Amino acid sequence: MAVLVQKFGGTSVGSIDRILHVAEWVLNAQARGDHPVVVVSAMSGETNRLVELAHRIAPIPYSREYDLLIASGEQISVGLVTLAINAAAARRGLGGPCATPWLGHQLGIRTDAVFSKARIQAIDTDRLRGELDRRGIPVIAGFQGVDASGNITTLGRGGSDTSAVAIAAALKEAGTPGVDCEIYTDVDGVYTTDPRICPAARKIPRICFEEMMELASLGAKVLQIRSVEIAAKFRVPLHVRSSFEPVEGTRVVSQEELRSGPGALLEEVVVAGIAADPDQVKFTLQEVPDGPGVAAAIFGALSDAAVVVDVIVQDVSSDGRLNVSFTSGRSDALKAQGALEALAAVRFPGMRIVMRDSLAKVSIVGVGMQNHSG
Amino acid sequence: MAVLVQKFGGTSVGSIDRILHVAEWVLNAQARGDHPVVVVSAMSGETNRLVELAHRIAPIPYSREYDLLIASGEQISVGLVTLAINAAAARRGLGGPCATPWLGHQLGIRTDAVFSKARIQAIDTDRLRGELDRRGIPVIAGFQGVDASGNITTLGRGGSDTSAVAIAAALKEAGTPGVDCEIYTDVDGVYTTDPRICPAARKIPRICFEEMMELASLGAKVLQIRSVEIAAKFRVPLHVRSSFEPVEGTRVVSQEELRSGPGALLEEVVVAGIAADPDQVKFTLQEVPDGPGVAAAIFGALSDAAVVVDVIVQDVSSDGRLNVSFTSGRSDALKAQGALEALAAVRFPGMRIVMRDSLAKVSIVGVGMQNHSG
Numbered sequence: 128m129a130v131l132v133q134k135f136g137g138t139s140v141g142s143i144d145r146i147l148h149v150a151e152w153v154l155n156a157q158a159r160g161d162h163p164v165v166v167v168s169a170m171s172g173e174t175n176r177l178v179e180l181a182h183r184i185a186p187i188p189y190s191r192e193y194d195l196l197i198a199s200g201e202q203i204s205v206g207l208v209t210l211a212i213n214a215a216a217a218r219r220g221l222g223g224p225c226a227t228p229w230l231g232h233q234l235g236i237r238t239d240a241v242f243s244k245a246r247i248q249a250i251d252t253d254r255l256r257g258e259l260d261r262r263g264i265p266v267i268a269g270f271q272g273v274d275a276s277g278n279i280t281t282l283g284r285g286g287s288d289t290s291a292v293a294i295a296a297a298l299k300e301a302g303t304p305g306v307d308c309e310i311y312t313d314v315d316g317v318y319t320t321d322p323r324i325c326p327a328a329r330k331i332p333r334i335c336f337e338e339m340m341e342l343a344s345l346g347a348k349v350l351q352i353r354s355v356e357i358a359a360k361f362r363v364p365l366h367v368r369s370s371f372e373p374v375e376g377t378r379v380v381s382q383e384e385l386r387s388g389p390g391a392l393l394e395e396v397v398v399a400g401i402a403a404d405p406d407q408v409k410f411t412l413q414e415v416p417d418g419p420g421v422a423a424a425i426f427g428a429l430s431d432a433a434v435v436v437d438v439i440v441q442d443v444s445s446d447g448r449l450n451v452s453f454t455s456g457r458s459d460a461l462k463a464q465g466a467l468e469a470l471a472a473v474r475f476p477g478m479r480i481v482m483r484d485s486l487a488k489v490s491i492v493g494v495g496m497q498n499h500s501g
Numbered sequence: 502m503a504v505l506v507q508k509f510g511g512t513s514v515g516s517i518d519r520i521l522h523v524a525e526w527v528l529n530a531q532a533r534g535d536h537p538v539v540v541v542s543a544m545s546g547e548t549n550r551l552v553e554l555a556h557r558i559a560p561i562p563y564s565r566e567y568d569l570l571i572a573s574g575e576q577i578s579v580g581l582v583t584l585a586i587n588a589a590a591a592r593r594g595l596g597g598p599c600a601t602p603w604l605g606h607q608l609g610i611r612t613d614a615v616f617s618k619a620r621i622q623a624i625d626t627d628r629l630r631g632e633l634d635r636r637g638i639p640v641i642a643g644f645q646g647v648d649a650s651g652n653i654t655t656l657g658r659g660g661s662d663t664s665a666v667a668i669a670a671a672l673k674e675a676g677t678p679g680v681d682c683e684i685y686t687d688v689d690g691v692y693t694t695d696p697r698i699c700p701a702a703r704k705i706p707r708i709c710f711e712e713m714m715e716l717a718s719l720g721a722k723v724l725q726i727r728s729v730e731i732a733a734k735f736r737v738p739l740h741v742r743s744s745f746e747p748v749e750g751t752r753v754v755s756q757e758e759l760r761s762g763p764g765a766l767l768e769e770v771v772v773a774g775i776a777a778d779p780d781q782v783k784f785t786l787q788e789v790p791d792g793p794g795v796a797a798a799i800f801g802a803l804s805d806a807a808v809v810v811d812v813i814v815q816d817v818s819s820d821g822r823l824n825v826s827f828t829s830g831r832s833d834a835l836k837a838q839g840a841l842e843a844l845a846a847v848r849f850p851g852m853r854i855v856m857r858d859s860l861a862k863v864s865i866v867g868v869g870m871q872n873h874s875g
Contacts, residue, residue: 184581206569228565
């Protein structure tokens, strides 16, 4: 009996009807012989509602109270989905409660203390395996964990993907044989590019972890990149599919499997997909004195402010002054601005900070490009 | 510096505007020299929304997933009120975060495992006192606790009152000098009877614990009865007042204080108030064989089903058969029916169960009635 981690995104649990559907879907997987472990996101719209309430109080409220607030969205889903599975199980005459609700802290999903962008450090699989040994169906809140002080943390937008893959990886590491992970979403797989922008986009039946990571990091929103990183590291095969249509989605597998599995191609595909990210900003720092430790000071300050930097370009002008440009996501722009202004005040008084908004990044992805000219 | 537990009900935190008002109110109390400990209910309408979602899935869903679900209402309030106090403190130039969010399990509010009607067993005051020593303002989720297995439990409707009084009592027991408790609600005090039904109702300036307990147990909804029981047991003075108008509300104090304090009367007031509870049902069990242990079997079964029984009337017919009638709240009716049917099937095959709905109970309350004829 293989453990099947099934992650249901916001639209998949977006209404009571959808939740009742998910309950049947999970019990069907159990009836087929799999052992489901369910991970849920907040109902679609719920997180936005909570974020909007918070933003009416404070502009950038990232803090432990903010994370505690927005984590309640997944808590609601866990309660409702557990109720629905148990009601459906009773209708099928399966007897007794079979699904049990788990919040991040109850399952021991330990993270660091970077609120709103926490990273999972460890998962206590004993509780989860105990639950599986009792033949229960754990229903787990995605997106959330607990730091060493007992504060509730959240993993950032799309963090439920990461929760699901991390749970699958932890079970695999703990010796559970045959752990698979299904990511249910509102599209039926990963496409060569965004089908809403380009109607000629095609669904990719199989893709390797490395290409998927590139696509995710470059703006494809179907999977959070950290979830793919974890899947690649622990070799957890993913199946990205729709909870609305029971059709095969996209399998994310290792390069070896991609080359040997069904549908393998004789010639390597050069380009797997194209990704675009319209939410980029570029910072340019002018009149920075050159010298040892300057770049470290700049990017250290940005790192302390939890700003994720993407592309960096650095050049030295003829008078020995440094120009440093970098890009980051628009959501980090305010934090970056604050950190750079503080740095200018304390260390580089002459430094000028220029921000350019409204940038997009287009990327072409494919393992085949490594050894294909042109 | 006296510790002042301030409990804000659903309407008091019913909108972002109200929450911003609460934040100023709490900081004003701090500025006057009190040390606030804030306890919050769910925003008005939020618990009903969650209950309604649950009921669309399962008719009587009391279970750990149900409690986990509805506890999220208070979690949202805790996050928002904490954000609001810290934003207001920053505007006042008070520096650094001063309010910290606490869920029931984080504060160690231990309860039994009776979901949806849990009783508080202990509160770990070490964490709370540590927070007070740091001059922080703890913002605590009312209505919720955690059982010995780590499951989230809830205390029943109005349970946030109980949370607040229990926290005040625990602080007092732990040696904190001068603990007061304010209950903020949408009315400006306790009235002689429901002013929406009887316009001649008057606000009671002072009432003793015993009378308040009677009023609360008999249907006055302004305070949950268990909160008054705890207040009486640990001598925690309560002040029931409005968060909309800064006027004196109703002080709930000991009988001694009532007789000696300001506004004490030379003659004892005979009747303090009149309460009505329109949500009663009456069960009558007919054809029950009389004998030792019969009443114990009936009320034991009801107790196991967590049915709260109120008035009991028992009589024996001429043929030695027993008739037992009792009343309970409408919310317990289905549970009572189930327990009695199970009992009839197993032990009293001839027993007939008759339920009468649509009952109300009217009660007249006053300590003075004990020694006043008529």
